[in-house]
Amino acid sequence: NMMRVAVIGGEGIGPEVTGQARRVLSWFTERRRLPVTLEDAEFGLEAYRRTGKVIPPETRAAIDGADAILFGATGGPETAEVPAEARREGSLLKLRRSLDLYANLRPIITDPALYEAAPLKERVLRGVDFIIVRELSSGIYFGEPRGIETGPDGSRRGFNTNSYTAEEVRRVARFAFGLARSRRGRLCSVDKANVMEASVLWREEVVALHASEFPDVALSHLYVDNAAMQIVRDPAQFDVMVTDNIFGDILSDCAAMAAGSLGMLPSASLGPADTRGRRQALYEPVHGSAPDIAGKGIANPLGSILSVAMMLRLTLGQPDDAALLERAVADALARGARTADIAEPGQAALSTAAMGDAVLASLERL
Amino acid sequence: NMMRVAVIGGEGIGPEVTGQARRVLSWFTERRRLPVTLEDAEFGLEAYRRTGKVIPPETRAAIDGADAILFGATGGPETAEVPAEARREGSLLKLRRSLDLYANLRPIITDPALYEAAPLKERVLRGVDFIIVRELSSGIYFGEPRGIETGPDGSRRGFNTNSYTAEEVRRVARFAFGLARSRRGRLCSVDKANVMEASVLWREEVVALHASEFPDVALSHLYVDNAAMQIVRDPAQFDVMVTDNIFGDILSDCAAMAAGSLGMLPSASLGPADTRGRRQALYEPVHGSAPDIAGKGIANPLGSILSVAMMLRLTLGQPDDAALLERAVADALARGARTADIAEPGQAALSTAAMGDAVLASLERL
Numbered sequence: 108n109m110m111r112v113a114v115i116g117g118e119g120i121g122p123e124v125t126g127q128a129r130r131v132l133s134w135f136t137e138r139r140r141l142p143v144t145l146e147d148a149e150f151g152l153e154a155y156r157r158t159g160k161v162i163p164p165e166t167r168a169a170i171d172g173a174d175a176i177l178f179g180a181t182g183g184p185e186t187a188e189v190p191a192e193a194r195r196e197g198s199l200l201k202l203r204r205s206l207d208l209y210a211n212l213r214p215i216i217t218d219p220a221l222y223e224a225a226p227l228k229e230r231v232l233r234g235v236d237f238i239i240v241r242e243l244s245s246g247i248y249f250g251e252p253r254g255i256e257t258g259p260d261g262s263r264r265g266f267n268t269n270s271y272t273a274e275e276v277r278r279v280a281r282f283a284f285g286l287a288r289s290r291r292g293r294l295c296s297v298d299k300a301n302v303m304e305a306s307v308l309w310r311e312e313v314v315a316l317h318a319s320e321f322p323d324v325a326l327s328h329l330y331v332d333n334a335a336m337q338i339v340r341d342p343a344q345f346d347v348m349v350t351d352n353i354f355g356d357i358l359s360d361c362a363a364m365a366a367g368s369l370g371m372l373p374s375a376s377l378g379p380a381d382t383r384g385r386r387q388a389l390y391e392p393v394h395g396s397a398p399d400i401a402g403k404g405i406a407n408p409l410g411s412i413l414s415v416a417m418m419l420r421l422t423l424g425q426p427d428d429a430a431l432l433e434r435a436v437a438d439a440l441a442r443g444a445r446t447a448d449i450a451e452p453g454q455a456a457l458s459t460a461a462m463g464d465a466v467l468a469s470l471e472r473l
Numbered sequence: 474n475m476m477r478v479a480v481i482g483g484e485g486i487g488p489e490v491t492g493q494a495r496r497v498l499s500w501f502t503e504r505r506r507l508p509v510t511l512e513d514a515e516f517g518l519e520a521y522r523r524t525g526k527v528i529p530p531e532t533r534a535a536i537d538g539a540d541a542i543l544f545g546a547t548g549g550p551e552t553a554e555v556p557a558e559a560r561r562e563g564s565l566l567k568l569r570r571s572l573d574l575y576a577n578l579r580p581i582i583t584d585p586a587l588y589e590a591a592p593l594k595e596r597v598l599r600g601v602d603f604i605i606v607r608e609l610s611s612g613i614y615f616g617e618p619r620g621i622e623t624g625p626d627g628s629r630r631g632f633n634t635n636s637y638t639a640e641e642v643r644r645v646a647r648f649a650f651g652l653a654r655s656r657r658g659r660l661c662s663v664d665k666a667n668v669m670e671a672s673v674l675w676r677e678e679v680v681a682l683h684a685s686e687f688p689d690v691a692l693s694h695l696y697v698d699n700a701a702m703q704i705v706r707d708p709a710q711f712d713v714m715v716t717d718n719i720f721g722d723i724l725s726d727c728a729a730m731a732a733g734s735l736g737m738l739p740s741a742s743l744g745p746a747d748t749r750g751r752r753q754a755l756y757e758p759v760h761g762s763a764p765d766i767a768g769k770g771i772a773n774p775l776g777s778i779l780s781v782a783m784m785l786r787l788t789l790g791q792p793d794d795a796a797l798l799e800r801a802v803a804d805a806l807a808r809g810a811r812t813a814d815i816a817e818p819g820q821a822a823l824s825t826a827a828m829g830d831a832v833l834a835s836l837e838r839l
């Protein structure tokens with residue numbers, strides 16, 4: 108019963124970091140003789156140059172046949188040559204939507220080696236370990252009607268719709284409640300119910316689900332503005348946070364600084380469970396394509412490597428290996444491995460590949 | 474030519490902090506013999522209990538006749554006894570909208586006395602001095618259609634509309650460009666143009682206005698998620714930031730922690746200029762009604778007192794007095810005056826009134 112992982116580096120620093128994550132994934136599939144095949148696929152600018160499509164048919168086939176996707180990054184100014192229409196057709200948003208990836212998990216974990224190091228210790232907060240569950244398939248990203256319209260007098264108006272159905276709220280909330288139950292038992296739901304009806308519905312559905320299925324989980328609510336402030340002030344207070352698409356986008360970047368660098372953060376985006384309990388899943392670092400450092404071999408691959416740990420846990424059914432990989436990353440950091448984004452001034456920074464080497468060396472040691 | 478200031482403490486800690494800000498304002502009107510009368514007005518729960526309206530007719534009249542409003546706070550759980558309908562009629566949002574207060578200024582300034590104090594120095598960042606200009610009269614707060622609808626099958630959906638006209642974008646952007654020109658000449662416009670058409674229009678209008686009227690201002694653009702991260706990482710990089718209603722709400726709370734406490738931050742909300750160049754204006758601390766500490770006399774009045782400085786500058790035409798008041802607040806802090814929210818562990822905290830005393834004492838000294 109072979110499992111297939113599509114490996115898609117994408118654009119900007121995507122291929123560089125994904126290359127290291129792929130090495131780590133192969134280490135596990137080979138050592139553990141996991142029934143997994145890796146299938147490399149093109150995405151973005153290069154694909155467009157060669158085939159006229161951002162997502163060529165072979166890539167689409169690899170995605171559709173995959174049990175999991177290891178994704179790098181897409182977007183950025185360098186891609187201006189791709190017409191907007193082709194870009195939209197092949198966008199990450201379309202991909203998320205077409206796979207119905209509604210639950211986006213963004214763990215924020217701070218590493219002791221980083222928060223004990225000056226000057227990072229002023230920024231990296233102690234003992235942070237929480238997960239943002241961001242609704243990823245609906246809300247203002249996809250709501251209709253949307254557009255820019257010009258009135259008879261030539262005046263223009265841009266508009267978007269933030270829309271959530273009860274069912275969309277329930278499925279992501281159910282996921283988040285279940286996750287909280289498996290952790291420290293606390294869920295914080297974030298909305299703007301003092302302003303938006305979409306948030307009023309969100310809160311009502313979360314409250315109802317809590318009462319009917321998860322009374323054992325401690326549920327709290329925050330308005331999004333307060334949540335942003337609390338994440339900066341004291342992120343250690345949170346266990347699991349669930350919120351909508353746009354709020355999750357903002358809050359997870361807000362939280363990223365607690366971990367020292369966006370480059371450290373992994374993510375998993377999950378679809379609905381099928382009858383065998385399997386979910387379509389896309390794993391990617393939280394950072395983007397970072398065109399300013401693309402091709403230089405200096406990007407931090409840990410966000411992508413830690414996404415492999417999430418894949419081991421959530422798709423490949425190897426929780427012990429997932430934990431081993433997380434320990435290996437911590438071990439590499441404890442032994443001083445630093446890419447430029449997390450290095451202290453004057454400290455020598457490793458290349459992307461050398462950080463991959465450091466993690467593999469730690470895997471061998473542990 | 475008498476000017477009128479309506480003083481509205483409102484709910485929760487609003488009356489407590491406004492009481493101190495009122496003392497400070499009176500100090501200036503009396504010492505300088507400013508042609509200003511203060512008119513106290515009821516708002517919120519107490520008003521509702523007495524009159525059946527959150528904004529009684531006398532308050533409405535005071536507001537409509539005022540050149541400026543000094544506002545405290547509204548909202549919070551304690552007000553559950555007020556029916557939703559009455560609450561909506563008398564909400565701060567309705568007030569902002571009815572006065573067409575489209576430009577909400579939120580300065581984020583960190584005080585040396587705070588960033589030199591341990592343990593605040595881990596949180597309060599050095600040399601931060603920027604202003605968020607938040608569009609306050611439109612966007613998802615007010616867009617139509619909105620509501621919760623139930624389908625024929627009983628399924629529910631909540632929805633809101635984020636809508637901006639070109640004119641709405643231009644007037645707030647024009648204000649922000651002008652402000653940037655009077656400061657360090659840099660404006661950062663924040664949107665989500667990679668996802669929302671409302672943001673595409675926003676960006677187009679900002680770019681066009683820059684080219685036609687403000688080519689001397691250095692303009693940059695950030696997506697809102699990146700902006701949230703940059704505000705946490707390095708707020709000192711910003712001079713003036715302009716953004717829409719909901720993004721401004723979130724980003725200003727995100728930025729608040731850079732100043733050590735939400736309790737430190739003032740705001741001004743301005744309407745369109747009339748033929749004499751005068752604008753309707755509401756001054757209020759950024760913090761809310763904080764029901765958990767209401768009535769205890771421990772709230773930080775500096776956000777409200779610094780709002781008086783903004784009033785002196787923007788409505789009363791006393792820029793020197795505004796600067797004097799800001800120096801007095803810095804002097805009080807430098808001499809160790811601390812309310813509980815900014816006190817170090819073990820340090821004795823002043824009451825709300827004692828902090829008011831400290832600022833008045835500094836005004837006398839300077």
Ligand SMILES: CC(C)[C@H](C(=O)O)[C@@H](O)C(=O)O
Pocket residue numbers: 182200356667668698
């Ligand atoms: C690139 C952009 C459309 C995307 C988003 O807003 O979802 C990104 O910010 C993310 O968080 O994955």
Ligand SMILES: CC(C)[C@H](C(=O)O)[C@@H](O)C(=O)O
Pocket residue numbers: 301302332548566722
């Ligand atoms: C109370 C709430 C409606 C308000 C807002 O979202 O505007 C508050 O958060 C603010 O920032 O003034």
